[in-house]
Amino acid sequence: MAKWEMRMDVLKCLAVLELDDMDSDARGELDEMYQEIYDDKYGIFSVDSDSDSETYEIPPRVPAAPQRNQQNSRSCYSQHGRKKAPTLPTVEPSSTEIERDNTGVDGTVWVKQPVGNATGRLLTQNDTRVESGPTPFAKDRIDGAYASFHCLCDMEMLQRIRDCTVAEAHRVQGKNKTWDLSVEELEAFIAVLYVRGLHGNRRASLDDYWSCLKLDFFRDTMQMDRFTEILRYLRFDTREIRSPRTYSNKFAVVSEVWNAFVRNCIACYKPGLNITVEEQRFLSSGEVIKFSLIADVDSKYVLNVIPYIVPYSGEDESQKPENVALKLVEPYLGAGRTVTTDKFCTSLPLANKLIANKTNLVGAVSHCGRELPPVMRNQTQTKLYSTTVLKHDKATLTVYRSNPRKNVCILSTMHPTVAIGNDRTREPETVTFYNSNRVDVDTMTRERTVEVVTGLEKGGSHRWPLAVFFNLLDLAAINAYVLFTQCTAKTVPTRDFIMDLAFELREKHMRANAAPPPPLPPIQDTVCETKTHSRVRRSTRNKAPESCG
Numbered sequence: 001m002a003k004w005e006m007r008m009d010v011l012k013c014l015a016v017l018e019l020d021d022m023d024s025d026a027r028g029e030l031d032e033m034y035q036e037i038y039d040d041k042y043g044i045f046s047v048d049s050d051s052d053s054e055t056y057e058i059p060p061r062v063p064a065a066p067q068r069n070q071q072n073s074r075s076c077y078s079q080h081g082r083k084k085a086p087t088l089p090t091v092e093p094s095s096t097e098i099e100r101d102n103t104g105v106d107g108t109v110w111v112k113q114p115v116g117n118a119t120g121r122l123l124t125q126n127d128t129r130v131e132s133g134p135t136p137f138a139k140d141r142i143d144g145a146y147a148s149f150h151c152l153c154d155m156e157m158l159q160r161i162r163d164c165t166v167a168e169a170h171r172v173q174g175k176n177k178t179w180d181l182s183v184e185e186l187e188a189f190i191a192v193l194y195v196r197g198l199h200g201n202r203r204a205s206l207d208d209y210w211s212c213l214k215l216d217f218f219r220d221t222m223q224m225d226r227f228t229e230i231l232r233y234l235r236f237d238t239r240e241i242r243s244p245r246t247y248s249n250k251f252a253v254v255s256e257v258w259n260a261f262v263r264n265c266i267a268c269y270k271p272g273l274n275i276t277v278e279e280q281r282f283l284s285s286g287e288v289i290k291f292s293l294i295a296d297v298d299s300k301y302v303l304n305v306i307p308y309i310v311p312y313s314g315e316d317e318s319q320k321p322e323n324v325a326l327k328l329v330e331p332y333l334g335a336g337r338t339v340t341t342d343k344f345c346t347s348l349p350l351a352n353k354l355i356a357n358k359t360n361l362v363g364a365v366s367h368c369g370r371e372l373p374p375v376m377r378n379q380t381q382t383k384l385y386s387t388t389v390l391k392h393d394k395a396t397l398t399v400y401r402s403n404p405r406k407n408v409c410i411l412s413t414m415h416p417t418v419a420i421g422n423d424r425t426r427e428p429e430t431v432t433f434y435n436s437n438r439v440d441v442d443t444m445t446r447e448r449t450v451e452v453v454t455g456l457e458k459g460g461s462h463r464w465p466l467a468v469f470f471n472l473l474d475l476a477a478i479n480a481y482v483l484f485t486q487c488t489a490k491t492v493p494t495r496d497f498i499m500d501l502a503f504e505l506r507e508k509h510m511r512a513n514a515a516p517p518p519p520l521p522p523i524q525d526t527v528c529e530t531k532t533h534s535r536v537r538r539s540t541r542n543k544a545p546e547s548c549g
Contacts, residue, residue, distance in 0.1 A: 102390060108348065108371040110390035110397060115420055115428075130335050132272035132296070134487050142487040145497055146504035148480040151268050153472075157260045158183050164235040171239065181230065188221050188509035189230050191502040193473060198495060221506050236465060251307055254465045261472055262305055265479055266331055271296035271303055275332060276340040276439045277325050277363075282471075287464045291471070292321075294328045295439045297340070301482045302475050304328050307468065321345035326353060333357040338414055340437040347371070351395050351413050360414040362434055365397070367409070375399065376409045385426045389418045398430040410434050477501070 102110045134142070142148045162183050169179040195217050196209060209215055210224040218224070236254045249255065274297040281290050293305040306324055317323060325345040329337075338360040341350070346363030348371040354361045367377050373390060376399045388399040398410045398418055402425075410430040421427045481497050484490070492500075 102373045102375060104372050104374075105370040108373075108392055110373045110375075110392045113389040113391045113396070113417070115387055115389055115418060130270070130273060130337065132270050132298070134269055134483055135267065138268040138483055139487055142483055144488070144504065145480065145484055145501040146507075148484040148487070149476060149501055149505070151483060152261060152264045152476045152479055154260070154264060155183065157257055157264075158186055160260075161234070161236060161257060162186050164238055165230070165233050167238050168235040169233040172233065179233075181233075182509075182512075184508040184512060185222070186230075188506040189227065190473065191505035192218060192221055192227060193470070194477070194498050194502045194505075198498060217502070221510070231466075234466060234469070236469065251468075254468050258305075258307065258468065258472065261476065265302060265475075266304060268483060269296070269299075269301050269303065269479070271301070271332060271337070272298050273336070274298070274338050274340065274437050275303065275329065276437055277328060277345060278342060278439055279344055280471075282467070289464060289468065289471075292324050292328060292345075294332075294339075297437050297439060299482050299486070300439055301479055304331065305475070322347055322350045325350060329354075329359065333359050335359075338362060338437075340434060342438075346411055348392070348395060348411065351411060352393075355394055355413050360412075362410065362412045362414050362430065362437070364434060365409040365411045367407075372397070372409075376407060385424075387418070387420055387426065387428045389428075396430070398428050400428055400431050402431075 102112060104110070138148075138151050141151055162181055165186075166179065166181050169181075170177050173179060195215075199209070199215060206224055206228065209218045218227075236257045237252070242253060251258075275294050276297055277292070277294050279290065279292055281288060283289075290308045291305055292308070294303050295301060296303060306328060308319065318327075321344050325339075325341060329339055333354075334357055336358055339354060339362075341361060341363030343364045343366045346361070346365050347369060351361045365372060365376070375388065375390070376397065384401055384404055386401050390397040390399070394413050396412045396415050396418060398408075398412065398415075400408045400410070402408045408431055410428075412430045412433075414433075415430050419429045421429070421432070477498055480501065481494055484497060485492070
């Protein structure tokens with residue numbers, strides 16, 4: 001290889017690696033070096049005025065140095081002053097490589113779509129009108145906080161908790177069968193739990209609530225020993241029927257109470273067009289308790305909940321995230337609604353099943369789906385704030401580079417085309433729709449109930465059924481507030497509503513304690529034995545002369 005050819009190859013590599021870092025002066029030097037190499041090839045050299053050397057004719061065209069790529073013409077320094085890594089040249093992939101990048105592991109083929117600037121027609125949403133809000137069943141019964149709570153936790157449900165609690169107390173005490181609990185006192189116990197959550201924190205003990213002079217609610221409602229006694233015996237089933245049921249379903253300990261609560265939640269409210277599927281987890285006594293639930297996006301009303309205690313093993317088909325999500329939305333299929341899902345359950349098979357039931361899906365996608373293309377996992381050749389749109393049948397996949405190390409992937413059957421925003425981040429409309437239609441359950445619990453019971457007992461209870469019951473009270477407070485505000489058209493702060501609910505829950509128990517005691521039965525005459533008078537010797541001294549009249 002000639003010397004000029006070697007120099008040319010070296011300069012080409014240098015230009016390819018450092019084109020992005022060159023300024024105008026360095027660019028000029030590179031052009032001059034190309035000119036010198038070309039002159040050497042054709043025998044051209046510069047001579048002095050008095051030189052007798054032979055000169056050659058200059059060829060008609062001089063090759064230019066590799067041109068700078070305009071789309072990579074950014075500064076070589078970031079906004080923080082650090083030098084950026086050199087970018088490799090863009091290589092156009094072949095048709096075979098494109099087809100391989102757009103095909104999932106299971107053979108699902110995705111077709112790349114152009115990114116549109118105008119929003120396409122949203123499927124079924126524009127033609128759908130659904131009646132949302134409290135049902136007639138709830139409207140006829142709700143006139144206050146107490147009534148809204150009892151639409152969700154009815155008397156039959158409270159009566160069962162009372163019966164199971166009394167049965168547990170009698171079992172523990174043995175022959176002593178005098179311990180009792182009324183439904184009114186159970187309601188007062190729930191009122192204490194709510195107020196304890198409003199005024200307490202995780203470090204506060206029971207003595208702090210009952211000894212504080214400003215918190216007379218606790219002392220007026222019940223004694224602290226009575227509260228701890230009810231908390232000790234609180235049960236939701238009996239031991240006689242527990243063993244055979246918990247062998248196949250561990251959650252059967254509280255299933256009857258929980259299922260009654262879920263039925264009441266479904267019967268009292270109809271959601272709007274947008275509902276969301278979320279997941280809630282907490283740890284109690286070594287058990288990881290998971291709640292998969294759906295909520296109305298507009299009102300934050302919790303519609304349906306499915307709990308799990310044992311982690312998913314893969315053998316039980318009903319515990320698959322896809323089947324769980326389908327079971328959650330089952331009461332609301334066929335009305336043209338849109339379901340927003342999280343990564344734990346979003347999949348193409350779920351989207352196809354929902355489309356068959358006239359329901360759309362918009363959800364974040366995990367990168368490990370077998371039906372998803374490998375291009376969504378490629379994070380090396382994607383520019384920041386760039387969007388790639390792929391389509392398979394009626395499903396649209398949006399891959400958005402939100403930050404330098406993360407791709408956001410949204411699967412949608414609602415958007416036939418994807419429009420891009422005009423701001424700096426150029427966020428696609430599928431990502432915007434997903435972010436605006438999510439309901440974070442933990443955040444909602446803190447905002448709506450100020451963690452009335454969750455923060456105090458859910459994570460620290462030594463009995464997980466008790467923690468599940470406390471979570472039920474949290475969700476009941478959220479739904480009761482929604483029903484109260486929409487049925488009575490009254491807007492009150494959440495804390496004031498919960499405080500009013502607590503006062504109404506304890507009212508019957510307070511009246512029963514304040515009532516005068518019943519009159520005692522009349523005393524009956526009893527036959528007494530006649531005692532024989534013994535003879536007593538009387539003294540003759542100091543005897544009064546006259547007897548007192």
